[in-house]
Amino acid sequence: MRLPDYFHFSMRVRLIAGYEALERLPELLSDLSCQHPLILTDQNVTEAGLLELVDNVLTRAAVSSACTRMITPADSQAEAVNAAAAAYAAADCDGIIALGGGSVIDMAKGVTLLLSCDPQISDIRAYARHSCSHLTTIPCVAIPTTSGTGSEVTRTAEITDTPGTQMLRFSSETLQCSAALIDPRMSTTLPSVLSASTGMDALSHAFEAYTGLGKNPLSDGLSVQAIELISAHLEQVTTEPADLTARMAMAVGSTMAGQASDNSPPGITHAIAHALSDLCGVHHGSSVSILLPYGLEYNEHKITGELEELARLITGGTSAEDAIAYLRALNEQLSATTEGAHKTRLHDITDQSGAAAVRPEHLPLVARRVLGDPLQFYNPEQFEYQDVLNLLEAAYWGYPLDRTLITQGKR
Amino acid sequence: MDQYLSFDFFARPRIISGSKALEAIVGELEHLGIQSPLILWYAGRSSSQLQALKKALGESPAAAAAVCRMGDHPSRSEFKEILTLMSSSGCDALLVLGSGSIQSTAKLLNLMYSRSVDIEQLPELPESREPLLPHIAILDEQTDGREAACRLLVDEFRLSDPAIYPDTIVIDERICGSCTMRELADSAIISLAQICECYRAHTSSPMIKAWTNPALRFLGDHQSRSTGKKARAAHLNAAVYAQIAHSTVGFGPISTLAELFEVSQFCSAAELTAVVLPYYIRELEETRSTLFTEVFREISTLSSAEADRSFRQHESLAQALTALAAANEERASTTGKRPIIESMIRQTRRLLSADDQHELLTLLDTIVTHTAAQTARGGLI
Numbered sequence: 001m002r003l004p005d006y007f008h009f010s011m012r013v014r015l016i017a018g019y020e021a022l023e024r025l026p027e028l029l030s031d032l033s034c035q036h037p038l039i040l041t042d043q044n045v046t047e048a049g050l051l052e053l054v055d056n057v058l059t060r061a062a063v064s065s066a067c068t069r070m071i072t073p074a075d076s077q078a079e080a081v082n083a084a085a086a087a088y089a090a091a092d093c094d095g096i097i098a099l100g101g102g103s104v105i106d107m108a109k110g111v112t113l114l115l116s117c118d119p120q121i122s123d124i125r126a127y128a129r130h131s132c133s134h135l136t137t138i139p140c141v142a143i144p145t146t147s148g149t150g151s152e153v154t155r156t157a158e159i160t161d162t163p164g165t166q167m168l169r170f171s172s173e174t175l176q177c178s179a180a181l182i183d184p185r186m187s188t189t190l191p192s193v194l195s196a197s198t199g200m201d202a203l204s205h206a207f208e209a210y211t212g213l214g215k216n217p218l219s220d221g222l223s224v225q226a227i228e229l230i231s232a233h234l235e236q237v238t239t240e241p242a243d244l245t246a247r248m249a250m251a252v253g254s255t256m257a258g259q260a261s262d263n264s265p266p267g268i269t270h271a272i273a274h275a276l277s278d279l280c281g282v283h284h285g286s287s288v289s290i291l292l293p294y295g296l297e298y299n300e301h302k303i304t305g306e307l308e309e310l311a312r313l314i315t316g317g318t319s320a321e322d323a324i325a326y327l328r329a330l331n332e333q334l335s336a337t338t339e340g341a342h343k344t345r346l347h348d349i350t351d352q353s354g355a356a357a358v359r360p361e362h363l364p365l366v367a368r369r370v371l372g373d374p375l376q377f378y379n380p381e382q383f384e385y386q387d388v389l390n391l392l393e394a395a396y397w398g399y400p401l402d403r404t405l406i407t408q409g410k411r
Numbered sequence: 412m413d414q415y416l417s418f419d420f421f422a423r424p425r426i427i428s429g430s431k432a433l434e435a436i437v438g439e440l441e442h443l444g445i446q447s448p449l450i451l452w453y454a455g456r457s458s459s460q461l462q463a464l465k466k467a468l469g470e471s472p473a474a475a476a477a478v479c480r481m482g483d484h485p486s487r488s489e490f491k492e493i494l495t496l497m498s499s500s501g502c503d504a505l506l507v508l509g510s511g512s513i514q515s516t517a518k519l520l521n522l523m524y525s526r527s528v529d530i531e532q533l534p535e536l537p538e539s540r541e542p543l544l545p546h547i548a549i550l551d552e553q554t555d556g557r558e559a560a561c562r563l564l565v566d567e568f569r570l571s572d573p574a575i576y577p578d579t580i581v582i583d584e585r586i587c588g589s590c591t592m593r594e595l596a597d598s599a600i601i602s603l604a605q606i607c608e609c610y611r612a613h614t615s616s617p618m619i620k621a622w623t624n625p626a627l628r629f630l631g632d633h634q635s636r637s638t639g640k641k642a643r644a645a646h647l648n649a650a651v652y653a654q655i656a657h658s659t660v661g662f663g664p665i666s667t668l669a670e671l672f673e674v675s676q677f678c679s680a681a682e683l684t685a686v687v688l689p690y691y692i693r694e695l696e697e698t699r700s701t702l703f704t705e706v707f708r709e710i711s712t713l714s715s716a717e718a719d720r721s722f723r724q725h726e727s728l729a730q731a732l733t734a735l736a737a738a739n740e741e742r743a744s745t746t747g748k749r750p751i752i753e754s755m756i757r758q759t760r761r762l763l764s765a766d767d768q769h770e771l772l773t774l775l776d777t778i779v780t781h782t783a784a785q786t787a788r789g790g791l792i
Contacts, residue, residue, distance in 0.1 A: 001628040003645045006429030011422045015618065018417035033540060173442070217625035217648060218426070224624070225617040248416045252617055 007216035009263050010173075013142075013153045017182035017252050019244060022053065025097070025141065026061030028179055032139035034095030036066045038088045040108050041099040042074050045145055048189040054099055054143065068093055076103040076159045078168065081110035081124045088115060095139035098177070099186075101198075102149030102284075105142045106157040109175040112138045113157075116174050124159060128168040142177040145186045147237075147250040148198025148285055150205055150258015152180035166278045182255055184247035192238040193341035195250075196334040197285030199234040202254035203227065203327075204292045208266035209257070210310060211296065211303040212378045219264035222256045224313060229253030231314045234330070238337045267379030268370075269295030272392065275369035280358045282349055289334075290346055293327040294391050297401040300324070302380035328400075345398030363392045382408050418616035422655045423576035424548075424559055428648055430641075432583040433467035436547065439579050440473050440504070443545045448473050448504040449497055451520075453513040454480040456551065457589045464508055464549065464586075476506065483512055484566065490520070490530045497524050504545040507577075508586075510554045510598075515563040518575040521546055534568050548577040552643045553590040554650040556601040556666070556680065560658040567674055576658075580651055587643040597681030599630055599646055601669070602653040604684045606630075608663030609656045622656035625649075 016024050029037060041051050051069070058064040068091040072080045088096070088111060098108030110124045116137050117127065142152035151157070157170045190198070203226075209215060210223035230253040236246040269291045276282040296307065300320050307320035315326045334342040343349050351357045358366075367389040370376075376383045387406045394401045427435045440448065452461050461478065468474040477500050479493055496502075497520070507517040522528065525543045528536055550558055557564060561576045590598075606623045609615060629649035657666070665687050669680035 001625060001632060003629070003641060003648060004429065006431065008425060008427040008435065010425040012425070014419070014421040016419045017616075021417075216428075217629070218622065218652065221621035221623075221625045221652075225621045229617060245416075252416050256617060256621060 001217055001220070004216050007214070007263075009216055009218045010155075010176075011153070011218075011259050011263070013177050013259075014179040015153070015182060015255065016179065017248075017255070019184060019248060021181045021183040022057050022143070022185065025054065025057050025143075025181060026063055028141055028181070029063065029095065029097075029139075032095055032141070032178055034139045034141075035063075036068070036091070036093050037063075037095040037097045037139075037141075038084070038091065038093040038111075039067050039069045039097045039099060040072055040084060040104055040111070041069070042072050042101075042104050044074060045100045045104070046071060048145075050145055050186055050189070051099060053185065054097070067097075072100075072104060072107055074103060076107045076110070076157070078110075078124050078159050078161055081107050081114065081159055082122060084108075085111045085114040085122070085124075095141070095178075098140060098142045098152075099145065101144065101146040102151040102158075105144065105149070105151040105177070106159060108140055108142065109151070109157040109177070110159050110170070112140050113170060113172060113174050124170075125161060125168060127170060127172075128161075140177040140179075142180045143186060144180065144182070144251070144255070146190055146194065146198045147187055147247070147254040148201040150202065150254055150261060152177055152182075153255055153258045154262040156262070167274070169274075180255065182248075182251045184244045184251055187237075187247050187251060188242050188244070190237075190241065192241060193338045194285070195237045195241065196234070196338055196342040197283065197289050199230060199237065199250055199254070200289035200292065200331070200334070201285040202250070202257040203230045203234070204269050204288045204295075205254075205257035205261035205266060206230065207292060207296065207310065207327075208269055209260035209264035211299060211306045211380065212264050212267050213380055214264040214378045215306075216264060219260045222260035223264075226253045226257035226260060227310060227314060230257070231326075231330075235333055235337060238334060238342075265375060265378040267295065267375055268298055268381075268383065268388070268391070271370050271373035271375040271379070271383070272366065272388070274373055274375075275366045276346075276358065279366055279369060280362055281351060282346075282357050286343060286349055287346070289331055289342065290344060290349075290395050291391075293324045293331070294395045294401050296320075296324050296327070297403060298387070298391050298406060299380040300403065346392070346396040347398065358396065360396065363389060363396060367392055381406075384408050414613070415616055418614060418618055418659075420616070420618045420659050421573065422622075422659075423561075423573070424578060424580045424651075424655065426580045426582070426648075426651060428582040428644065430584045431467075432581050433464055433549070433585065436464075436506070436549075436581060437468060437471040437473065439547060439581075440471065443504065443578065445504040445545055446472055447501050448476045448506040448547070449500060449502040450476050450478045451493075451505060451507045451513060451517050452478055452480055453483070453509040453511070455483060456509050460508055460551065460586050460589070463583070464506075467583075473506070477502075481513055481516065485516060487530050490523075493520055494524055494530075502544065504547065506547050506549070508549045510550045510552065510558050512555065512565070514548055514550075514558040514577070515555075515565050517546060517548075518563040518577075519565050519568065519570075522570075522575060536570075540574075543574055545579075546575075546577040547579045547581060549581040549583065549586060550647055550651070551589060552587050552598055552647045552650070553594045554598045554601065554647065554654075556605060556650070556654060556657075556669075559651040559654040562658065564670065564673065569670070569674070571658075582644055582647050582651065584640040584644045587647060588640045595643065595646060597679065597685075598650055600681050600685050600688060602626060602646075602650045603630055604665045604669070604688050605653040605657035607688070608666060609653070609660050611663060612660035614660045619656050619660060622652045626652040626656070 055064055070084055070087055096108045098105045114124050144152045155176050157175050158167045161168050206223040206226040209219045229249045233246040233249040236243055237250050272291050273284050273287040276287045277284055304320045307323045311317040311322040315322050331344045335344050346358045349357045367385055370388050371383050384407055387408055390405045505517050521543045526537055526539055559580050561573045562571045609619050609623045626649040629645040669683045672683040673680040
């Protein structure tokens with residue numbers, strides 16, 4: 001194991017994981033001196049009965065009546081963040097419980113950021129791409145209901161400016177939650193197709209953290225554990241959604257992958273996924289699932305050793321190609337278990353009306369947008385327009401990347 | 412699997428490691444909003460450490476920080492003097508240079524200062540959730556197993572409290588290199604014992620493995636070539652990861668014994684650990700072969716079967732442990748402290764018995780048996 005010439009590592013979120021971790025919420029709130037929390041969640045979570053589960057735990061601990069509840073839009077929106085911050089102040093809350101997937105947790109982080117910094121600023125958009133160095137002062141407990149984004153442990157948040165426009169991306173120590181409760185009951189109602197795509201998102205965090213330029217001994221340790229857990233249980237949660245052991249493994253694995261990724265940022269796979277999200281509205285997990293093997297192929301000549309190590313870990317194989325082939329086969333398997341709902345090429349992704357979300361004419365625009373993504377600094381290989389376009393075309397039509405067309409690798 | 416996936420884990424310190432990690436301190440101070448830190452420095456260490464730190468602080472406000480030179484075991488009057496200095500200088504953070512007791516002392520000073528406790532009031536400390544002053548720990552490789560942890564030991568005063576975690580751990584190759592190979596081995600043996608206890612603990616989890624596996628790798632990779640600064644920094648990284656993981660799982664039998672011995676000042680924690688650890692590892696082999704194999708796979712980076720075979724041939728770690736134990740035996744045979752270990756083990760058994768930790772008791776029985784046999788052959792400690 002190589003000791004990098006320089007790295008820093010931070011993981012300040014207290015993690016409580018367990019089959020009944022939710023029962024420890026009152027104790028955790030007490031530890032954080034939080035008596036009147038604002039509960040942020042969304043409609044899907046509420047309809048799935050998860051808010052009720054949380055309410056029951058709080059009621060038994062006589063905390064429930066002190067809570068303020070707010071149902072937010074399914075996607076994290078700046079206006080909703082501003083409204084939640086106003087509600088927090090109006091109700092004199094002293095902490096936040098974020099119950100939901102990455103969007104809800106990101107919104108909670110936005111509220112924390114807004115309330116921790118300049119009191120004169122009431123619009124979260126003011127902090128976009130602008131650092132706020134204050135330490136978190138508002139207790140925030142994340143209860144993730146998907147196993148994918150890792151948002152419960154990261155120092156980043158993505159919030160939509162207005163629906164259908166580019167995401168605002170925030171990064172600050174202030175955005176780190178105080179604690180996360182990892183309870184498998186929270187994800188048993190997640191549909192199979194979302195279980196597949198969010199699980200692949202988590203796997204991509206671990207793979208890109210392990211192979212990225214920001215890797216360090218601890219991000220490696222987290223990635224390896226995450227990859228072992230996710231690769232062993234991802235398929236199971238799509239076929240047996242109520243399997244608590246598999247759900248627990250996925251929940252822990254995705255959280256650890258999030259920590260790895262937070263300390264060793266992802267590269268080309270996520271950079272392209274960002275552009276596809278901004279320009280074509282593609283769900284992050286769906287694009288990352290498809291792009292991960294292509295991103296690794298793009299970098300393969302720079303990360304052969306790392307991919308060989310991961311191949312030994314998950315396939316028993318010995319070559320970099322084995323690891324990439326494993327991911328393609330996993331995508332195919334997930335597509336089969338979700339009856340085709342999990343897509344394996346960009347061409348097949350549709351929008352809400354059923355029309356193709358990504359069209360061939362989008363690809364050059366996406367490739368240009370990728371060249372401006374800061375994640376390129378962490379990618380082992382440089383980004384070159386034609387190379388990225390070649391990758392996109394391969395992922396669009398679903399054939400392996402012709403690496404002889406990649407110019408950067410030859411230099 | 413069920414228990415393995417259930418855990419409560421918190422790692423407060425941010426870790427900054429590298430050949431120029433000291434230069435990151437200025438940014439760290441800014442990030443924490445620190446204007447007026449107090450530099451605590453153990454006077455027994457090389458002055459080049461302090462010079463390197465001062466140089467790295469450059470022209471930042473922290474470069475003008477007061478420097479407090481401390482002895483190994485500060486007296487009560489020294490404690491009072493430092494607390495007075497903290498107060499008069501408007502100290503808003505502690506920048507603590509060096510490993511070992513100075514970090515424990517800094518944690519205690521921080522508690523006393525932040526909670527307005529006088530030295531005469533110890534060991535009583537008021538309950539409080541108020542945060543302490545930021546504590547930036549700049550470590551060298553002569554560790555005692557507590558620097559990065561939420562633990563302190565100052566003379567007979569012991570405390571375990573999440574509030575006393577350092578905020579930042581800085582590992583810089585320029586600070587490493589001043590300790591002897593013996594001191595480095597002591598540090599490594601404590602790290603290894605902590606890792607083994609982590610593997611063995613009921614509360615072991617994937618998170619624990621994520622921290623202990625890289626630590627094992629570093630210990631294994633560098634055990635026989637620890638002369639370079641890079642290798643020493645790797646050792647120190649291993650010690651920090653092990654301490655943070657070990658903080659989460661709690662004391663096992665080796666660290667319990669080691670700390671009792673350290674408090675008694677009969678021998679160092681490392682000496683005791685070097686005696687007991689080989690038996691503990693053999694116990695691991697007998698009772699949890701899967702874990703055992705995994706430990707050595709990580710150490711040797713060989714496949715499981717090869718690692719297992721390697722160990723059975725007494726290569727690598729086993730050889731090192733045996734050599735340590737033998738050296739210790741030789742030194743100890745002349746000290747005449749033989750009854751002490753039996754007394755301490757008995758005491759530890761009582762402590763463990765009170766908590767009804769059956770498995771630990773069983774393990775201790777084995778250690779007692781082995782240790783007694785060793786003692787009968789010529790004395791250990």
